[in-house]
Amino acid sequence: MTNDVLTAIKKPTSDEQHGGCLENQMSVFLDEICHEKELSEKHGYSNCCSQSGEARHQCLLAHKKTASASVLPFSFPEAAESCKAYKENREMFMNRTLIKMSQKFPKANFTEIEKLVLDVAHIHEECCLGNAMECLQDGEKIMSYICSQQDILSSKIAECCKLPTLELGYCIIHAENDDKPEGLSPSLDGVLGDRNYGQLSSEEKIMFMARFLYEYSRSHTKFAVSVILRVAKTYQEIMEKCSQSENSAVCQNNGEKELQKHIQESQALAKQSCALHQKLGDYYFQKVFLIAYTRKIPQLTSAELIDLTRKMVSIASTCCQLSEENWSACGEAAADLFIGHLCLRHEANPLNPGIGHCCNSSYSNRRPCITSLVMDESYVPPPFSADKFTLNKDLCQAQGQALQTMKQELLINLVKQKPDMTEEQHEAVTADFSGFLEKCCQDQEQEDCFAKEVCVKHFTPQSLVMEYPAVKNANNMLQV
Structure with a gap:
């Protein structure tokens, strides 16, 4: 359908016809929708196709608004978050696109990359405004251009360029980065040469940093976009500071050591996470993050915390299968x-000051900011409620994912009730829980056993605070 529409709207028109070009394109688009009779009958808009002109257009629009959930809506190439990011911070969007293009096409010169970045920005203008025809046309144009310039752009997209229009874009976006050209310098001296930053105008500084992103990204094609943005932000701060120094060259050289800290922090975190995942496995790895993120964001529901930490497990399971040099970029991305979804959640319904600070700070620093959070100091635990810790024989009958979820909900309630519990206290509660769970599940009167062991003895306010000394049974540490 897309190919038919694009072919039709490319037909040359006379000057007299040109004024009504947009109307003609929309008519072609609607004709093509109605031409697919099986679809119109299946999805119930055949009555619209019996109409003409604006009436047909409005009928189809009305049908779209009331379409059942089973009918997939028309979707533009970029997700809603991408459009939101573009509208709210166009400069950051352009910088991210510049980095991605420079990494994917490291042999291309700066002028070529600049053209592609501007083209992508224009596509977002059209797609995010809901201009379906322009969105389709512009997307097809940029992909056709990229395929026509394979010699100077990339050797990795030849197979993509043989695909139909609808598959072409996805293939190119997810294609492997091209090989770096020989002779690229990893040092900043080799990247930028002489740097009289203090003498540049505001516009020249913008272009200077754009060239920095281009050169640094094509020299480091395996770095995460967010890491390069952190490096660039620090580098710009160094250049501003050193432009006021009596010996700017020495100042810049000393400051460049600071840039390595961003890279080292990201790589160290990835290495630590993958080692922990390999040691603990999916379920116990998730438990570690359940405790940590319940402390960071106790305002999230149990379902939200479980979903969030499952995503973290999925990230580790996927990224840690790659070669070590790719761990950081995969994990950061x-x-x-x-984190984007978490910040949208905070925007819709504020969580706590720490998350608000991280989400409102620079885009590139959101992940390190949230990583550095330990506990929400503004959080006041709710009054103790025995209902949250009342267990029954369902625990004995549950298996697999259902049993894990029940245990995870108990753990979350425990952390929310006593967020400052030490690791030793968590170990003790876990060991005790494992003991009475085994005992009660073997008891003929399971409900009575749980009532005595859990509600009365173990999960009272006093026991949560005082009862559990440190235990050394490491085998029981991660059973909940």
């Missing part, structure tokens, strides 16, 4: 997505 995936974390950026779930």
Whole structure:
């Protein structure tokens, strides 16, 4: 259908016809929708197709608004979050696109990359405004251009360029980055040469940093976009500071050591996470993050916390299968997505000051900011409620995912009730829980056993605070 529409709207028109071009394109688009009779009958809009002109257009629009959930809506190439990011911070969007293009096409010169970035920005203008025809046309144009310039752009997209229009874009976006050209310098001296930053105008500084992103990204094609943005932000701060120094060259060289800290922090975190995942496995790895993120964001529901930490497990399971040099980039990119959703959640219904600060800080620093959070200091635990810790024989009958979820909900309630419990206290509660769970599930009167062991003895306010000393049974540490 898309190919038919694009072919039709490319037909040359005379000057007299040109004024009504947009109307003609929409008519072609609607004709093509109605031409697919099986679809119109299946989805119930055949009555619209019996109409003409604006009446047909409005009928189809009305049908779209009332379409059942089973009918997939028309979707533009970029998700809602991407459009939101573009509208709210166009400069950051352009910088991210510049980094991605420079990494994917490291052999292309700066002018070529600049053209592609501007083209992508224009596509977002059209797609995010809901201009379906322009969105389709512009997307098809940029992909056709990229395929026509394979010699200077990339050797990795030849197979993509043989695909139909609808598959072409996805293939190119997810294609492997091209090989770096020989002779690229990893040092900033080799990247930018002489740097009289203090003498540049505001516009020249913008172009200077754009060239920095281009050169640094094509020299480091395996770095995460967010890491390069952190490096660039620090580098710009160093250049501003050193432009006021009597010996700017020495100042810049000393400051460049600071840039390595961003890279080292990201790589160290990825290495630590993958080692922990390998040691603990999915379920126990999730438990570690359940405790940590319940402390960071106790305002989230149990379902939200379980879903969030499952995403973290999925990230580790996926990224840690790659070679070690790719751990950081994979993890940062995936974390950026779930942090984006978390910040949207905070925007809709504020969580706590710490999350608000991280979400409102610079885009590139959101992940390190949230990583550094330990506990929400503003959080006041709710009054103790025995209902949250009342267990029954369902625990004995539950298996697999259902049993894990029940245990995870108990753990979350425990952390929310006593967020400052030490690791030793958690170990003690876990060991005790494992003991009475085994005991009660073997008892003929399971309900009575749980009532005595759990509600009365173990999960009272006093026991949560005082009862559990440190225990050394490491085998029981992660059973809940």
